[in-house]
Amino acid sequence: MGTVPKPGEAVIKIQAAALNHRDVWILKALYPGIVEGSILAADGVGTLVHSGSSSLKVGQRVLLPPSVGWESDPRAPDSNRYGALGMLPLPGTLADTVNIDGKEIFPCPEHLSTPEAAAIPLAGLTAFRAVFTKSEIQKDQHVLVTGVGGGVALFALQFAVAAGANVYATSSSEEKIKLAVSLGAKGGVNYKDPDAIYNLNKLLGNNQLSAVVDGSGGELFDHYLGLMKRGGIITQYGQTASRKGVTFTMKSVMKHVDLRASTMGSRVEFKQMIKFIEKHKIKPIVSHVFNGLTQENMDKAISVLDAGQQAGKVVIEIDETPRSSKL
Amino acid sequence: MGTVPKPGEAVIKIQAAALNHRDVWILKALYPGIVEGSILAADGVGTLVHSGSSSLKVGQRVLLPPSVGWESDPRAPDSNRYGALGMLPLPGTLADTVNIDGKEIFPCPEHLSTPEAAAIPLAGLTAFRAVFTKSEIQKDQHVLVTGVGGGVALFALQFAVAAGANVYATSSSEEKIKLAVSLGAKGGVNYKDPDAIYNLNKLLGNNQLSAVVDGSGGELFDHYLGLMKRGGIITQYGQTASRKGVTFTMKSVMKHVDLRASTMGSRVEFKQMIKFIEKHKIKPIVSHVFNGLTQENMDKAISVLDAGQQAGKVVIEIDETPRSSKL
Numbered sequence: 001m002g003t004v005p006k007p008g009e010a011v012i013k014i015q016a017a018a019l020n021h022r023d024v025w026i027l028k029a030l031y032p033g034i035v036e037g038s039i040l041a042a043d044g045v046g047t048l049v050h051s052g053s054s055s056l057k058v059g060q061r062v063l064l065p066p067s068v069g070w071e072s073d074p075r076a077p078d079s080n081r082y083g084a085l086g087m088l089p090l091p092g093t094l095a096d097t098v099n100i101d102g103k104e105i106f107p108c109p110e111h112l113s114t115p116e117a118a119a120i121p122l123a124g125l126t127a128f129r130a131v132f133t134k135s136e137i138q139k140d141q142h143v144l145v146t147g148v149g150g151g152v153a154l155f156a157l158q159f160a161v162a163a164g165a166n167v168y169a170t171s172s173s174e175e176k177i178k179l180a181v182s183l184g185a186k187g188g189v190n191y192k193d194p195d196a197i198y199n200l201n202k203l204l205g206n207n208q209l210s211a212v213v214d215g216s217g218g219e220l221f222d223h224y225l226g227l228m229k230r231g232g233i234i235t236q237y238g239q240t241a242s243r244k245g246v247t248f249t250m251k252s253v254m255k256h257v258d259l260r261a262s263t264m265g266s267r268v269e270f271k272q273m274i275k276f277i278e279k280h281k282i283k284p285i286v287s288h289v290f291n292g293l294t295q296e297n298m299d300k301a302i303s304v305l306d307a308g309q310q311a312g313k314v315v316i317e318i319d320e321t322p323r324s325s326k327l
Numbered sequence: 328m329g330t331v332p333k334p335g336e337a338v339i340k341i342q343a344a345a346l347n348h349r350d351v352w353i354l355k356a357l358y359p360g361i362v363e364g365s366i367l368a369a370d371g372v373g374t375l376v377h378s379g380s381s382s383l384k385v386g387q388r389v390l391l392p393p394s395v396g397w398e399s400d401p402r403a404p405d406s407n408r409y410g411a412l413g414m415l416p417l418p419g420t421l422a423d424t425v426n427i428d429g430k431e432i433f434p435c436p437e438h439l440s441t442p443e444a445a446a447i448p449l450a451g452l453t454a455f456r457a458v459f460t461k462s463e464i465q466k467d468q469h470v471l472v473t474g475v476g477g478g479v480a481l482f483a484l485q486f487a488v489a490a491g492a493n494v495y496a497t498s499s500s501e502e503k504i505k506l507a508v509s510l511g512a513k514g515g516v517n518y519k520d521p522d523a524i525y526n527l528n529k530l531l532g533n534n535q536l537s538a539v540v541d542g543s544g545g546e547l548f549d550h551y552l553g554l555m556k557r558g559g560i561i562t563q564y565g566q567t568a569s570r571k572g573v574t575f576t577m578k579s580v581m582k583h584v585d586l587r588a589s590t591m592g593s594r595v596e597f598k599q600m601i602k603f604i605e606k607h608k609i610k611p612i613v614s615h616v617f618n619g620l621t622q623e624n625m626d627k628a629i630s631v632l633d634a635g636q637q638a639g640k641v642v643i644e645i646d647e648t649p650r651s652s653k654l
Contacts, residue, residue: 076558076583134585231403239577249572252588253563256403258461259586261579 003099010052010102012062016118016289016317017093018043020151021240023086024305035088042066042085043313044093045108045117054102061108064093065270066122068104072268074133084122084264094293096318106271109278119284119313120277122264123151126237128273129265130213131159134235139164141210144200144224148188149176149311152237154285156213158183162280168203170196170220176311179285197223211235217242225249228257235260285312293318330426337379337429339389343445343616344420345370345640347478348567350413351632362415369393369412370640371420372435372444381429388435391420392597393449395431399595401460411449411591420445421620423645433598436605446611446640447604449591450478453564455600456592457540458486461562466491468537471527471551475515476503476638479564481612483540485510489607495530497523497547503638506612524550538562544569552576555584562587612639620645 005011023040025031044064048056056062068090069081086092091099108117130152131137137160145157148169160167161184169180169188177188187203189196197220208229214221218241224234234257239245248259265273276282287310290297301314332338350367352358371391375383383389395417396408413419418426435444457479458464464487472484475496487494488511496507496515504515514530516523524547535556541548545568551561561584566572575586592600603609614637617624628641 073558076556229403231400236575236580238580245574245576245579247572248563248575248586248588250566252572253565254588254590256588256590258588259575261575261581261583261585263581263583 005050005052005099008053008102009050009099010048010054010056010105011050012044012046012064012098012100012105013049014044014046014093014095014098014318015061016045016114016315017041018118018121018313018315019301019305020122021305022084022122024302026087027302031087033087038086038088039092039095040086041092041094041316043118043121043123044085044098045114046098048105049097052102054105056105056107061117062105063108063117063274064098064100064121065104065106065267066125067264068101070264070266072266074266078266094298094316094318104267106274109274111278111281112283114317115286115289115315116284118315119151119286121270123313124155124273124277124284125265125270126152126263127155127159127213128276129269130235130237130262131156131163133265133269134260134262135211135213135233137163137165137211140166142166142168142204142207143211143213144168144170144209144227145185146170146191146212146214146218146220147216148180148185149173149308150215151313152215153213154183154312157185158282159276160213161185162276162282166207168200170200173311179311183285191218191220196220197227201227208232213237216240217246221246225251225255225257228255231256233258233260235262237262286315287312288314289317290315291317332377332379332426335380335429336377336426337375337381337383337432338377339371339373339391339425339427339432340376341371341373341420341422341425341645342388343372343441343642343644344368345445345448345450345478345642346628346632347449348632349411349449351629353414354629358414360414365413365415366419366422367413368419368421370445370448370450371412371425372441373425375432376424379429381432383432383434388444389432390435390444390601391425391427391448392431392433392594393452394591395428397591397593399593401593405593421643421645431594433601436601438605438608439610441644442613442616442642443611445642446478446613448597450640451482451600451604451611452592452597453479453590454482454486454540455603456596457562457564457589458483458490460592460596461587461589462538462540462560464490464492464538467493469493469495469531469534470538470540471495471497471536471554472512473497473518473539473541473545473547474543475507475512476500476635477542478640479542480540481510481639484512485609486603487540488512489603489609493534495527495536497527500638506638510612518545518547523547524554528554535559540564543567544573548573552578552582552584555582558583560585560587562589564589613642614639615641616644617642618644
């Protein structure tokens with residue numbers, strides 16, 4: 001149950017882990033750079049059993065970062081040691097314990113349940129960087145978050161709402177649009193509706209979008225520009241609905257609209273995000289919780305993600321039986 | 328010869344004007360929003376004959392801005408009065424005199440000849456914003472400027488060199504690559520050469536590009552990403568070689584490489600640019616000078632631009648005969 005910590009390493013007894021699409025791709029061997037023997041999952045919350053170089057105390061509840069080796073550069077990872085948890089040489093959180101450099105862990109906000117806390121790291125960090133560092137979203141702006149239902153999109157929605165922006169959402173599910181509205185969105189449209197852009201324009205009234213946070217590059221993508229202000233920003237953290245990429249046109253150039261790229265974030269951004277979640281008492285949206293790290297639970301959890309049935313994060317609570325989910 | 332100035336308006340006796348591709352498109356009625364009766368050209372230098380709201384003195388040599396109504400917003404034009412010179416309701420500089428709000432004019436750097444000064448406004452401002460505000464180019468970075476020979480590209484090259492960056496260039500002409508190297512570029516490649524990217528990679532050695540400043544979206548565009556650092560920035564100020572736009576892929580997302588849009592700039596950026604040109608004693612590259620605002624000179628100047636024969640700006644010195652080049 002866990003290896004002996006190296007100098008400086010903290011040891012965390014995992015209470016819960018959350019899954020990401022990334023884990024599904026790794027299981028399907030579709031993820032680049034995959035290493036056999038990796039332990040899955042980048043998201044974890046647990047109890048500190050050995051402090052290492054951390055100033056936190058044994059017994060304290062801590063959040064693990066989804067990646068390590070990216071200190072502070074706002075543009076991109078600033079070291080070659082950069083990597084995400086859930087792939088060797090780094091540990092995965094679907095395990096009883098994780099050893100990690102003590103400086104990488106942070107106290108877990110107290111208002112969160114264990115599954116809520118586990119939901120945060122990867123999706124929360126990706127959303128935080130996409131919303132603030134890249135899209136520069138501010139109070140009173142009108143902004144669009146696409147594909148709510150996904151973990152990153154829901155965090156992006158919650159963060160933008162908490163920052164005082166007027167947020168609009170898209171989804172293929174009326175349920176998920178209702179969820180978005182219940183979280184503070186001004187409204188949403190079904191992207192499968194042929195009138196989606198017309199409806200979105202109507203929702204906006206006389207306002208124009210300052211930012212779009214998008215993870216898909218789906219069919220509506222080319223229409224966002226027409227709804228945007230001069231100088232707006234589109235940030236993409238993925239392209240799940242576009243194998244060939246998206247198009248950047250002369251109209252974007254004339255309108256000063258940037259197309260920005262984002263994935264995960266730095267340790268500085270992770271720290272800012274935890275503070276922001278604490279300040280605004282944000283409750284992450286947990287879709288499914290499976291209790292116990294069993295093969296059956298893993299199969300169920302992966303199939304939920306694979307079918308896109310979730311609205312929010314899929315969490316595995318780790319039971320007391322020593323084991324881990326290895327490739 | 329000129330209209331009576333409105334309150335606050337300064338009157339400038341034009342000494343020289345420069346042409347841009349924009350003027351060729353306006354003449355061909357290919358430019359959006361064109362208004363009959365407009366006087367051509369956005370670039371001008373002249374002598375102040377009436378100060379209006381300006382604190383500059385009659386007789387002083389002043390630079391006209393290429394556009395008005397954009398004060399300071401780093402993201403995009405911040406007023407609906409925003410427009411470029413050379414199209415009604417704004418004046419054009421291919422005239423004996425121009426009336427313009429006194430706050431829009433600036434003293435002309437003393438180290439410049441009249442044609443050099445006329446070459447600056449539109450191309451210089453576009454390049455300055457693309458290089459610094461949008462591409463965030465800094466000392467010691469390795470950066471690519473494409474299509475040197477164009478006015479914007481040559482300014483971008485000179486500004487990036489003056490800022491201490493290592494600049495590489497592309498062109499279809501060996502002469503223009505030589506010109507780029509004479510201006511401080513580390514080297515350049517012919518974009519028509521099938522080995523252009525291989526050669527550029529060789530020039531870079533172990534270095535990677537932090538930024539690309541591009542006005543074409545040409546055939547090589549998709550290959551720049553492979554030569555770039557994580558977190559790099561591609562800025563486009565035009566897409567002259569790509570009618571359908573350029574592609575932004577998942578590889579860009581994973582590499583945190585933004586695709587940014589830029590055209591012209593604010594009054595604040597114009598002022599910073601003039602200061603930068605003064606500080607670094609930058610000499611704009613003038614390709615052709617035609618003496619006198621005659622139909623014959625206009626025809627020659629337009630045909631040079633239309634054929635892309637220029638390396639730098641095409642300037643018309645205004646003679647003493649009162650006339651203007653109206654549509």
